Amino acid sequence: MLLKRIVFICCVLIAQNGLAQEHPNLILTKQGVNDIKAQLGNVPLFDATLAQVKEKVDAQILKGIDVPVPKDMAGGYTHEQHKLNYLTMQEAGVLYQILGDEKYAIYVRDMLMEYAKMFPGLPRHPQERSYARGKLFWQCLNDSVWLVYTSQAYDCVYNFLSKKEVKYIEKNLFKPMADFLSVDTPQFFNRIHNHSTWGNVAVGMIALVMDDDALVDRALYGIKDLKLDAGKDNDGGDIFVEGQKAGFLANLEEPFSPDGYYTEGAYYQRYAMYPFMIFGEALQNVKPEVKPFEHKNGVLLKGVDALMNLTDKDGEFFALNDSQKGMSYYTASLVSALDIAYYYGDRDPSLLSIAQEQGRVQLDQTGLAVAMDIRDGKAKPFDKKSLLLTDGADGDQGAISILRSTKNDDLTLVGKNAAQGLSHGHYDKLSISLFHEGNEVLQDYGLARFVNIEQKNGGGYLKENKTWAKQTIAHNTIVQDETSHFGGKYDVGSLHHSDMYVFDVENPDVQISSAKEVNAYPGTVMQRTTVMLNNESFEQPVLLDLMQVNSDKKHQFDLPFYYLGQVISTSFDYEKYQTLSTLGKDHGYQHLWKEGSGRSTTGDAALTWRSHDTFFTLTTTADAEDDLIFGRIGANDPEYNLRPDPVLIVRKNTDSALFASVLETHGSYNSVSEFSENAFSSISKLSVLKSGVDYSAIQITMMNGDEFVFIMSNSEASKTQKHELKLNAKVYTWTGVSYFKKQ
Amino acid sequence: MLLKRIVFICCVLIAQNGLAQEHPNLILTKQGVNDIKAQLGNVPLFDATLAQVKEKVDAQILKGIDVPVPKDMAGGYTHEQHKLNYLTMQEAGVLYQILGDEKYAIYVRDMLMEYAKMFPGLPRHPQERSYARGKLFWQCLNDSVWLVYTSQAYDCVYNFLSKKEVKYIEKNLFKPMADFLSVDTPQFFNRIHNHSTWGNVAVGMIALVMDDDALVDRALYGIKDLKLDAGKDNDGGDIFVEGQKAGFLANLEEPFSPDGYYTEGAYYQRYAMYPFMIFGEALQNVKPEVKPFEHKNGVLLKGVDALMNLTDKDGEFFALNDSQKGMSYYTASLVSALDIAYYYGDRDPSLLSIAQEQGRVQLDQTGLAVAMDIRDGKAKPFDKKSLLLTDGADGDQGAISILRSTKNDDLTLVGKNAAQGLSHGHYDKLSISLFHEGNEVLQDYGLARFVNIEQKNGGGYLKENKTWAKQTIAHNTIVQDETSHFGGKYDVGSLHHSDMYVFDVENPDVQISSAKEVNAYPGTVMQRTTVMLNNESFEQPVLLDLMQVNSDKKHQFDLPFYYLGQVISTSFDYEKYQTLSTLGKDHGYQHLWKEGSGRSTTGDAALTWRSHDTFFTLTTTADAEDDLIFGRIGANDPEYNLRPDPVLIVRKNTDSALFASVLETHGSYNSVSEFSENAFSSISKLSVLKSGVDYSAIQITMMNGDEFVFIMSNSEASKTQKHELKLNAKVYTWTGVSYFKKQ
Ligand SMILES: [Ca+2]
Ligand SMILES: [Ca+2]
Ligand SMILES: [Ca+2]
Ligand SMILES: [Mg+2]
Ligand SMILES: [Mg+2]
Ligand SMILES: [Mg+2]
Ligand SMILES: [Mg+2]
Structure with a gap:
């Protein structure tokens, strides 16, 4: 008894003096x-x-x-x-x-x-x-x-x-x-x-x-x-x-914005999350006075939440910047990060449903808490919503915008309206990618690398990562004069960022994200407005995409759409070539085969393709002198490092233009029953009513004769401002930044 | 009571007199x-x-x-x-x-x-x-x-x-x-x-x-x-x-062979099976004296069994002749056919497991029997085995041979050593296709058609079906002088068929199928021997493929391998071109882009690719003057009717050659953990020991130094014949058609 007492006193003394630290701790x-x-x-x-x-x-x-x-x-x-x-x-x-x-x-x-x-x-x-x-x-x-x-x-x-x-x-x-x-x-x-x-x-x-x-x-x-x-x-x-x-x-x-977005993109954030979170846990255990999870308003916990949201329906990360496709929140580092975030955060029950899908936990007290709460039936669905994630340490360097459809199929648009993304950044200001039910519809190429595959440069970055994957033409955004944003110069790109103009998802049927880029090409202003639309005239959610370009002089503007799938039909005539050459010499153009091109005489051009047994139609405005170029990745690729994916490029030579596009998801194909449903677009005509610095406006005419007009105010984003605009002899009046109505 | 009796008697009389047929019947x-x-x-x-x-x-x-x-x-x-x-x-x-x-x-x-x-x-x-x-x-x-x-x-x-x-x-x-x-x-x-x-x-x-x-x-x-x-x-x-x-x-x-193979191929057999079986059932009900299910030794019931076997691991049909990919035994006509075959056949319990996967039954007494027996726990697994299905009404017009691996992963080889296949036939004598775990490794292109998709020629056959899909170069088999088998002439092709030489699957670790074709190119004899090998020196089942060509004069011989996946590495140097032109002018060559070519100075050439997170390596013998051509489908395809799939073509100019190849499945890649395992081939060298009319022989040298020799007797198929052959100063003696041994 006396002995026990002495041992106890010794232990207390040692602990108080810090002579011996406890292990494990x-x-x-x-x-x-x-x-x-x-x-x-x-x-x-x-x-x-x-x-x-x-x-x-x-x-x-x-x-x-x-x-x-x-x-x-x-x-x-x-x-x-x-x-x-x-x-x-x-x-x-x-x-x-x-x-x-x-x-x-x-x-x-x-x-x-x-x-x-x-x-x-x-x-x-x-x-x-x-x-x-x-x-x-x-x-x-x-x-x-x-x-x-x-x-x-x-x-x-x-x-x-x-x-x-x-x-x-x-x-x-x-x-x-x-x-x-x-x-x-x-x-x-x-x-x-x-x-x-x-x-x-x-x-x-x-x-x-x-x-x-x-x-x-x-x-x-x-x-x-x-x-x-x-x-x-x-x-x-x-x-x-x-x-x-x-x-x-x-x-x-x-590198973390106040919203928890890591400027290199989701793929590297996923990689970085493990050291951040595990050291956060260690500090919390050994030196809680550092308060790692409170640092910068709890940015570590926000970071985990941001990562969970930077994913498609399958939990796979959006391919922002250098990013290997297929990486998802099922990766081990996110099992750990999620468990730690759950334990030290506010025990958000929706994280538990992801932990359930992950199928394992970290073997410590955080994982125990997650597993116990799942056992006790506390899990709730993780409902991914439309979201704006600011970029930059102070959150003032643009943002990643995510628009998610709210009815019918899951359609998700990702807009990169952010900063360069440090050394893993791509030159892709205002670029978009689009997902349908967890599948890519308009892809971001991702990186050119085969991580851990020794035959491919020891698993390291391939030279095509720089010559292709980072270049602007590898993305669904504007290229001026066949030159990447900022001339493809890292030092210049790092100085700038795009700026959000509007992000308004209050109306679940008309969700709007609009951003501007004024530095990528000095003298040229680009503004891209994307609208996620639910409307009963369409079978499925629809994306409106208005890329307004205004420059101080005439340039060649290319807007690529990296559609994925098998071409079903086009509304315009085009010629395929007998021999193929590259689309250009540099800035990634040397990696594109020019397969064919055409022009439209009707003012618009539509491409329908099929992918994962679903049909998609991109309808885009095109003047008679605009080129519609069919390309394919893979030129100047001596070691088959690139994927031979297709692209449709809209090319305009002008000082000002509205590249207006509507992307529909429709119908289905079943290769067992061989039933084909709704393989046709519902749109008969898309036209530009206004293209300018102050307003962009389009009209969509449906096959059934219905007409829709969408107008965007490009220089006045106020929600209370009244607008009056005369287009084709008709006067439109509305309050707020945009107008959308069936005519 | 009297009334009832009268009614009964009347009914009997009517039935006996056949005055009124019963309905439904x-x-x-x-x-x-x-x-x-x-x-x-x-x-x-x-x-x-x-x-x-x-x-x-x-x-x-x-x-x-x-x-x-x-x-x-x-x-x-x-x-x-x-x-x-x-x-x-x-x-x-x-x-x-x-x-x-x-x-x-x-x-x-x-x-x-x-x-x-x-x-x-x-x-x-x-x-x-x-x-x-x-x-x-x-x-x-x-x-x-x-x-x-x-x-x-x-x-x-x-x-x-x-x-x-x-x-x-x-x-x-x-x-x-x-x-x-x-x-x-x-x-x-x-x-x-x-x-x-x-x-x-x-x-x-x-x-x-x-x-x-x-x-x-x-x-x-x-x-x-x-x-x-x-x-x-x-x-x-x-x-x-x-x-x-x-x-x-x-x-x-x-059109049915005695084994129940329908000469047009599985895709059309699936389509034809419904009328055959439903009328079989109707005759059985109304005119049982016709004995439809006993006709030709029960060929209808055999046909259903053949169809179930003409599928990959997922139940999808092999793309023999005109065949749309993705069609499987889950299609409605096979629900009906299976239920009828079960009911009128010997109630094979393994059919029940497929019915279970089909998830529905025919709503009549046959479907009832299937559903009841499933309910009563009678279902047994449907175990797909190696199988020879003869072609021709009398079973003497060649055969479809199916070799299935018996250990580790599921590897399935399909050999088309059969007749033309009527109007839906392709010019593809001795062609092969290969499946790994239900995925295509070496593909048969299938048809060029989008069934029921109106935009694509009203859902009908496309002209590329004839100019591409039917042509020999669209298949994994020999093309002589850039001309399809039988000159691509239907009348000529219809007169001939390949002949089986050996089909021996008694040894589950060395299963052999060998067939000859002497009519496709008069003056040229082709013999293809395929061996499905299990051996502890290889991680997974391995395919040996020996295409022995002997001609009365020198020709250009092309052997294409339509590998599906991303190139990981080659053992040989090759050049990719700066501009692309077609590989040829006609017989399907006009649809292939020539992307690059190379030669090997080591006697063999290996291509490693990745597909569905698995690695595959094709090692093939190649002399210093043989061309190794990288091609891609899609030239002269004005409406994007074709899939842009890749091919590696081995080209030899000679009067006699053995195209010997080994195809290994190995390793795996996980894009979530980014772990890459066993991405390398185990073979260090493949060489021809003998190429001739009487014998073909190869030696495989492994990375660890082990050596294997395979010898095929091409003109004496007897199981009891003794052979003695001197190769490179070593004498090999064996009994039977082939020799395979670790040296
Ligand atoms: Ca790095
Ligand atoms: Ca996905
Ligand atoms: Ca399959
Ligand atoms: Mg990118
Ligand atoms: Mg700023
Ligand atoms: Mg074929
Ligand atoms: Mg015969």
């Missing part, structure tokens, strides 16, 4: 472990995840420990082995805590000892392709990811290790690695960039486990008083910008 | 109706189908009756309305019998009266595109389909109609229509062709209901003593062939 906490143990067997989603992880780790333990000397690029053996190692160590650490079986701790310990033996003798990685070569991997980025995961494993087995082992591992592995990733590689550590976020978090996580305040400080605020001009990174991004802050908190402030 | 029988009524509510699949049909028919009844004057092509209003009418009448008739609600009988009666009023005044259909114009539709084919369905409706409501109504309808509608489809249009009725089958069955069905024996006779045996030379039909098929029999039974004998 980085992600899993002691309390969390206790709660988990108490619930085991009664939380289906948690139990299922645990069983999967156990099976995986047990299989790895049977294989034995393999810590090879680093040699290969991504996709190669040593790269993949080190990747497997950090994933398995992290999971083995968790299993040790939850299941109490020492074999997991032994596995982590033995592997850490192997790394600690090898690390001091390691030079930088022999592959010389990175601006910041790592030691275990070809780039510091991957070394940092290794450390983010391994820190967690270390924390989980810390109490299992002898003092001697702790000392040996920290001295030979963790401390030198933390220095290597920071002070030894400042061009990697001290940037505003997703690479630096990983570096900051890696250093921060291990610092928290080692209880090294100076190192925590370096992670949070960067290396102080560093001055060097290191030029560009491998993606063409600036390494240092004068006066810029560094460290985790700066990386949290800069 | 054509498909639904009185006994069937009673059995169905007794089970209603206790047979989930039957009940569900009934509920669906009721909902559909009730909706149509609410819309009212619409029998428009015929005017439109397929896809147009009058065409679609008459189609809807026969489908709804047939279903309403069934509902009347099962549910007893007179509103269904009234609906059928009123609609029949409308048709009876209109029919006498109808000229042939105003659209003049068919060789056999109908009255309700543009071709007699559709009129026949109308009558096949409507006969069933008529039978179901027969007892509800007054004598006067019966007389009126038969006099004005059914009798003249039966004559119109037969004696008035003999070029349609008296052929061996799927069109005639429909015509025969239409006439036969209505004859059975009207109890008109002469008409039944005409249906079964054709119009007697008819002599005329009517030339070709719209598809280029011969209308009359000297000495050929006609009528239903002849159409059953001629």
